[in-house]
Each structure stands twice: as C-alpha cells, then as structure tokens.
Amino acid sequence: xxxxxxxxxxxxxxxxxxxxxxxxxxxxxxxxxxxxxxxxxxxxxxxxxxxxxxxxxxxxxxxxxxxxxxxxxxxxxxxxxxxxxxxxxxxxxxxxxxxxxxxxxxxxxxxxxxxxxxxxxxxxxxxxxxxxxxxxxxxxxxxxxxxxxxxxxxxxxxxxxxxxxxxxxxxxxxxxxxxxxxxxxxxxxxxxxxxxxxxxxxxxxxxxxxxxxxxxxxxxxxxxxxxxxxxxxxxxxxxxxxxxxxxxxxxxxxxxxxxxxxxxxxxxxxxxxxxxxxxxxxxxxxxxxxxxxxxxxxxxxxxxxxxxxxxxxxxxxxxxxxxxxxxxxxxxxxxxxxxxxxxxxxxxxxxxxxxxxxxxxxxxxxxxxxxxxxxxxxxxxxxxxxxxxxxxxxxxxxxxxxxxxxxxxxxxxxxxxxxxxxxxxxxxxxxxxxxxxxxxxxxxxxxxxxxxxxxxxxxxxxxxxxxxxxxxxxxxxxxxxxxxxxxxxxxxxxxxxxxxxxxxxxxxxxxxxxxxxxxxxxxxxxxxxxxxxxxxxxxxxxxxxxxxxxxxxxxxxxxxxxxxxxxxxxxxxxxxxxxxxxxxxxxxxxxxxxxxxxxxxxxxxxxxxxxxxxxxxxxxxxxxxxxxxxxxxxxxxxxxxxxxxxxxxxxxxxxxxxxxxxxxxxxxxxxxxxxxxxxxxxxxxxxxxxxxxxxxxxxxxxxxxxxxxxxxxxxxxxx
DNA sequence: GAGCACTGC
Numbered sequence: 001x002x003x004x005x006x007x008x009x010x011x012x013x014x015x016x017x018x019x020x021x022x023x024x025x026x027x028x029x030x031x032x033x034x035x036x037x038x039x040x041x042x043x044x045x046x047x048x049x050x051x052x053x054x055x056x057x058x059x060x061x062x063x064x065x066x067x068x069x070x071x072x073x074x075x076x077x078x079x080x081x082x083x084x085x086x087x088x089x090x091x092x093x094x095x096x097x098x099x100x101x102x103x104x105x106x107x108x109x110x111x112x113x114x115x116x117x118x119x120x121x122x123x124x125x126x127x128x129x130x131x132x133x134x135x136x137x138x139x140x141x142x143x144x145x146x147x148x149x150x151x152x153x154x155x156x157x158x159x160x161x162x163x164x165x166x167x168x169x170x171x172x173x174x175x176x177x178x179x180x181x182x183x184x185x186x187x188x189x190x191x192x193x194x195x196x197x198x199x200x201x202x203x204x205x206x207x208x209x210x211x212x213x214x215x216x217x218x219x220x221x222x223x224x225x226x227x228x229x230x231x232x233x234x235x236x237x238x239x240x241x242x243x244x245x246x247x248x249x250x251x252x253x254x255x256x257x258x259x260x261x262x263x264x265x266x267x268x269x270x271x272x273x274x275x276x277x278x279x280x281x282x283x284x285x286x287x288x289x290x291x292x293x294x295x296x297x298x299x300x301x302x303x304x305x306x307x308x309x310x311x312x313x314x315x316x317x318x319x320x321x322x323x324x325x326x327x328x329x330x331x332x333x334x335x336x337x338x339x340x341x342x343x344x345x346x347x348x349x350x351x352x353x354x355x356x357x358x359x360x361x362x363x364x365x366x367x368x369x370x371x372x373x374x375x376x377x378x379x380x381x382x383x384x385x386x387x388x389x390x391x392x393x394x395x396x397x398x399x400x401x402x403x404x405x406x407x408x409x410x411x412x413x414x415x416x417x418x419x420x421x422x423x424x425x426x427x428x429x430x431x432x433x434x435x436x437x438x439x440x441x442x443x444x445x446x447x448x449x450x451x452x453x454x455x456x457x458x459x460x461x462x463x464x465x466x467x468x469x470x471x472x473x474x475x476x477x478x479x480x481x482x483x484x485x486x487x488x489x490x491x492x493x494x495x496x497x498x499x500x501x502x503x504x505x506x507x508x509x510x511x512x513x514x515x516x517x518x519x520x521x522x523x524x525x526x527x528x529x530x531x532x533x534x535x536x537x538x539x540x541x542x543x544x545x546x547x548x549x550x551x552x553x554x555x556x557x558x559x560x561x562x563x564x565x566x567x568x569x570x571x572x573x574x575x576x577x578x579x580x581x582x583x584x585x586x587x588x589x590x591x592x593x594x595x596x597x598x599x600x601x602x603x604x605x606x607x608x609x610x611x612x613x614x615x616x617x618x619x620x621x622x623x624x625x626x627x628x629x630x631x632x633x634x635x636x637x638x639x640x641x642x643x644x645x646x647x648x649x650x651x652x653x654x655x656x657x658x659x660x661x662x663x664x665x666x667x668x669x670x671x672x673x674x675x676x677x678x679x680x681x682x683x684x685x686x687x688x689x690x691x692x693x694x695x696x697x698x699x700x701x702x703x704x705x706x707x708x709x710x711x712x713x714x715x716x717x718x719x
Numbered sequence: 720g721a722g723c724a725c726t727g728c
Contacts, residue, residue: 110726138728156727185727280724312725344724366724379724424726432728489728521723530721588728649720668722 035125035132035149044126051124054082056235063087063233064094067173071197072211072230076220078237079394083214084177085121088150091173096210097149099132102172107155109183110350111137118142118152125150138489139584145170155185162189163439163486167196169206179223180215180387181349182423187451188433190226192440194449217387219420226451240397242359246410254362257407259287261360262340263294265405266305272357272402273326273339275347277392279366279381284309284342285527291340304330304337310351311344313520316577322353348391352398359396359404361389363417368427372458374641375465375625376665377429385421386413423452430454430462431492435471438478439486468625468691469496484596488589490514497622498589499598504618508602509551509610511593512558513619515586516550517663517675522582523553524573525650533573541652545677547619547663548612549652554582617687620679623661624688628673629702630658636673637700639692648672658702659684685709 033040051057056077066073077083088106097103108114118135127133134143136153143151153161155176162168174193179186193211200209213223213230224232251257258276265274278284288307295305304327310319327337341353345365367382384392389406396402406413425433434445442448445459466472469492471482478486485495494514501510516522525533540556542548553572557579560568569576593600603611628636628645634656636645647653648666653676663675684692685706694710697703 154727160728181726183726280722282722313723346725348725350725368724381724436728518728525722527722648722650722664723666723670721672721674723 033126035127040126044124047124051082051086054086055080055238056082056086059233059235060086060090064090066231066233067091067210067212070231071201071209072193072213072227074220074223074227074230074232075212075214075235076216076232077214077235078216078239079398080238081235083235084117085124087212087214088152088175089121089125091175091210091212092150096173098172099149100146102207103149103151103170104173104175105158105168105171106150106152106175106177107158107186107189108152109155109178109181109186111154112350113178114152114154115140115142121150121152139588155183155189159185159189159192159436160489162192163436166441167200167206168209171209172207173210173212175212175214177214178216179213180217180219180420182421182425182451184424184428184433187423187425188436191448191450192442194227195442217390217420219387222451239394240399240401242393242397242402242404244393244404244406246406246413247408250409250412251362251407254364254407255283255287258360258362259290259294261405261407262291263298265358265360266295266338266340267298267302269358269403271336271338272400273341273353273355274358274360275353275356275395276340276342276360277347277362277365278342278344279364280344281309281311281313284311284344287342291342303327303335305340306337307340307342309342310347312346313575322351326355347395348388353395354399356395356398357400357402359393359402360407361392361404362407363389363412367421368424370427370429370458372455372461374638374643374665375429375461376667377427378665378667380667383417385418387420389413389417425450425454426452430458431465434459434462435466435482435486435492438466438472438482443476465625466492468688469493469622471496484598487592487596489592490518490589493622493625494518497618498593499596500621501618502599502601504603504614504621505601506603506611506614506618507593507598508600509604509615510618511586511589511600512554512582513547513551513615515582515589516554516579517547518585519578519582520575522550522575522578524575526573529573536571536573539572542612543652543654544612544657545616545619546652546675547677548610548615550675551610551615554579558583616677616679617683619677620661620683621687623663623677624679624684624691626662626673627679627684628660628662629700630656631700636660637698642698643671645671645673647676648674650674651676653678658705681705682709682712685713689713 031039075083088104091104114135114137118133119129122129122133125133130142131144131147133150134148136143136151136157176186197209200206202208215223220232224230262274262276278287288309291307306327308322310322322341326339329336347353363384364381365384366379368377369380370377393404396404437445463476470479471485471492473479484499485492488495498510498514501507523537540549540552542552553574566576603614627639631637638645657678659679659681660676661679662673666672666674692706694706
C-alpha cells in the first residue's frame, strides 16, 4: 500500500464527514429526534438557539474533519467556548457511536462535573438521562449498555473499566476533558492510550478508536508533541477582560496583605464581589475574622460587607452560603453591599461563583509533595504556577470585566513562578499506579510512555513496597494476591490488610476501619469547641490504637437508627458526610470481597466487644513497613529510614509503647505520625522476618526485644 | 500538646 492511497482514503473520510455534517443539519431541521424517534420539544429548539451561538460551533466541520483524518486530535479550548458540552455531541451526531455496540466516552476529573454535564447534555439532546446519554461515577452508574451512546465518566472510572477491558473495546471515541489538570488518572490514561491506539487502528478487531484531548491552557502544545504531532485546534472562549495589578514590592505577610487589599477594594472600588485565595482552613477563618473587623472599623456609613469562608471540609449548608446574593444598600439609593469569599484552591477549579469581579491572589497554595526517600506524602505551602495564577484571575471575568490583585511583583510572576504546576504524578506515591499498570498488562514500566515520567526512585519504591506486600514476585510479575489487590479501590497496603484480615478472624472489623480511613477526617474538632469534642471522642477511644478508636465510632454509628444519625453525629462531633460516605465505601468493598471470595468474619465476642489483639495483628501484617520504635529520649525512630518522629498529640495512645505502626506522616511543627496503633516485637518478627534485619539496627531496647523474638522464632522453626 | 489543599477508584 502506497502512502498516496492512504492519503486518498483520508480525504474520502473527510468528505464523508462533511457530507454527514450536512445531513446532520438536515436531520435537525426535519424536526424528528433520531435517538427517540419523537418530534423535538420546543425546549430543544430554544436551547439549540443558545448552543448555536457558542464559539465552538464555528469549528464544528473543521473539528470533525480533523477527527476523521487522525486518530488523535488535541483541542485547546478556553472557558466559555462550549467545548465540554458540544464536542461530545458533535461526535455522537456524526455517527461515531452505535447503540448497543459502541459509544463515545468523555472523562472528567470530578464526579459533580460528570453528573452535571451529563444532565445538561441529555437536556440539550432532548433525551432521557441514563438512556441515550448517561454517566458513570463511583457508586453510581446511570447508563444503559444497550442504549447509551454518550457517556460521561470520571477519569478514575475509565481507568477502572480499562482493568477489565484493556482495549477499551466498548468505546469508539474517547474525549479526555480537562487534560491540563493532569490528574493521576488522566496521566495514566494518556500513557495507556499510547499503548492501545496502535492496536485500535481501522480494521483492527475492536475497530478504530478515536481520541480527543481537550486542554484549557497553553500546554496544549505539550500534549500535541506527546501524541506524536497530532493536529492542534484552538477554540476561543467567551470571557471578559481582567485587568491585572501587581505589588511594587514583595509582601512580607501575605495574609495581612490579603485582608488589607479586601478592605481597600470595598472602600475604593465599584460594585462587585471579591474572591480571596488562601491556603487552608485556619488561615481562611483568621482572614474572615480580620476582614469582618476591618469592615466594622469603616463605620456606620460604609456599605455592608459579608464574608464567607470556603473550603471542602466545611458543612454543605455553609458552603452553599457563598452563592447567596450580596447584600443591598443600607438605605434606599445608597451604595450596594458586597460579598467576600475567602477560599482555598477549591474555587480555582471545582467551584465557580458568579458575580466575582475582584480576585485577590497572594500566590500560594498547599500542595502535596512526595519524598521517596522516606516514603512519605505531605502537604506544603508552596508558590503557585503562572497557569494557576491565570486561572485565578480568570475567575474575575466570568460575568463582566474584572480586576485581579496579585500580591507579588510582576518580576516575581515572570521569574519566580513555574509555568505550570508539577503534575500530580510527580508528587505522589506510585504503588497504586504501578499495581494498576501491572493489572492493565503493562510489564515494562521503565519504557511506559508517561507524559512526565516519575523519578526512577519513586518507581523503585513502589515496586519494592508491592514486592514486600506480596503483590509482585521477585521477578516483578503479578501474583494472584496482587491481582486481587488491584480489584480493590484502595491503597495497596489497605487492600492487603483487607485480603489478609480473615486470617485474623476480623475482616468485618478491618473493612470498617479501611472504609473509615478512606474518607475525610471523621472526628471533628472545632477550635471553639475543642474540649467538648475531645470528651465526645473519649467514649470511642481505645488507648492502644487510633484505628480501633475509629472502628468504635463507626460501629456505634452503624447501630444508630437512620432517622437519628444526623443528631447523633452533631452531638458527638462526628462529620456526618464523612461517616456516611464511609458506609458507602464499606458497602462497595463488601461487594468486591464477596466477588473475590474473601470471607466476612467477625472477632466480636458475645458481649459485643472486639478482639483488639486480633485487629492489631491484622493491622500490623500490612503496615509493618511503617513501623517506629521508642527511643530512650522519648521520641520514636522509624525503622529503615531512621526518621525522628513523634506521636501526634491527637492520638488515642496515651502511654509510650515500644513499637507502633502508623498510617501517615505529617510534617508540621514537628515530624508527627498520625493514626497510630501499638504493636509487638514478636508480631513484627513473625510477620515480616525479611524486613527487620538486626544487622542494621541501632543499639536500643527495641533491638534487644527483637533479638529475643528472633531467637524464639528460630527455636520454634527448628523444632 | 496540635491542625488535614483538592480530587478519584
């Protein structure tokens, strides 16, 4: 086959695309909805008029031709272009999907986006949600394998589907939306697509797979290069101009500068709401307080200023307040009031607040960092990237022209900030990603085509951990245990813990613990009610284990009648959103356990109490890689990495046990270990004799104890 | 004796 033939075929396809495009218009004007066979509703016609005005419509034929000609197309679409709702529809309307056979999938990084976009698109297409158009997110599959032609799903969900369908055979076309966010799942999916696309060419077993990668920022060119020079199309957006101001000198205290700027805007600028970006809950509450005080100082004549905090752990009712309208003038004909929202990064991507005209950007956010040497992920306040700064300022121009005040110098913006934020894959542990890739059949991790390859040390660490856990054998091949672990939507350590828990007769308890650990903090401790919160928690405390403390709270919750749960949570300082999502997670995990034949057994005695030794053994069996031992100075030292750590003051553990295993490492004022369980030298030696080598152990009481245990173990084994 | 940005399966 000569290349001229190929080119001819491509041109034919492009012609087809054009022809079909015309029939599409004809079909729409015929007034019959091809998906339902019914006449279009008047609502459809009126929405269509709005849709046709979206900037992306001008690019419809160009886009469809590019997709017809290429397996991968990259689209750089600004906010307000309509790309997310319209492009998947274009693909479906031109015939890329056939009910019951193939569909177009569109990924989103967040669940709310997947569900709300699906709802909107179903409305635009005048079809029933869950039939022609559907969505799939964890815990919820609103799609129909026989009818759905357009499915919105979270990127993590598509990755999970790939585990049982490595060629993504049910899709004829995949749209990766918000690719610039570079979530862990998006990055893994892109690498996977690089492997799958050559096997899904035209005429292949599962038919041709088309991919459309959509990015909102300048790094679309990076995507283009990564995908072997795929065509890049730019779709303009529809937003209002935002004037950007910098400070003349660097600000020493960004918190103080931010509150001062907010007050100044209220005093001097025209009407419009203010959005302030800060890094965390504590900072935000403090800033809110100071802005309120500042507004009071302005006297009675000033117009009203209402201040709302916004961060994810805020109860939903309080989160919703940010959408309430700004207060009106105090007197008839007076100056209107103003709303200030002080927010974490949540307002940068996840939540959009209309009516924001002023943005205050101090230039920082909390970011996850991973240190492979000590195998610890932690949060660090760090400077944001230029891309992030642009995204933040864009929040001021959604409804009319706005202003953005950057609390750093223009020179700093250009010289000190990175162009883009490091993708998550460079800031995370890789153990779960590696397990997923192995499950997907990718054995050669070194040559796997990551857009940004993680550090070799990070991958080595992941392989090492998976080998210790028994998920990979010494050759790096997946074991049966590893295959089971990959089925569970958990960190490998937690998967291993769950799978092995029947050996300790406590899988019912471990599944509750694991579920409670995979949701946000269950115990609340508001600063103004700290004492009452501690007292409430005390009724659940097991002073040998934070994990068991969590279990006690969860198990009590399960027994509270549905109708009383909300009050019970409130009275006991329990985060009800968290604990009820723990219940959903537990339900999902139990379903998978059933499928994998992992028996559900309880260690609960007739009197209702748990066999806490059994639970602590099960915890130790999977967490021994995070062990610390007591030193005479009163601190703990981690095994292998020799990090000096302290048990977090919020821990249930009240004495100083010789040996502990811990869940996380928080680098704050000190190196704290959080969620800690007391363990025993004899368990460690028995469960992980390969891990605790005495050769490299510093002289300490703990070593003497280990020596003794080794001798006992040796005696048992020779007997 | 102190503090957990945000997602996702």
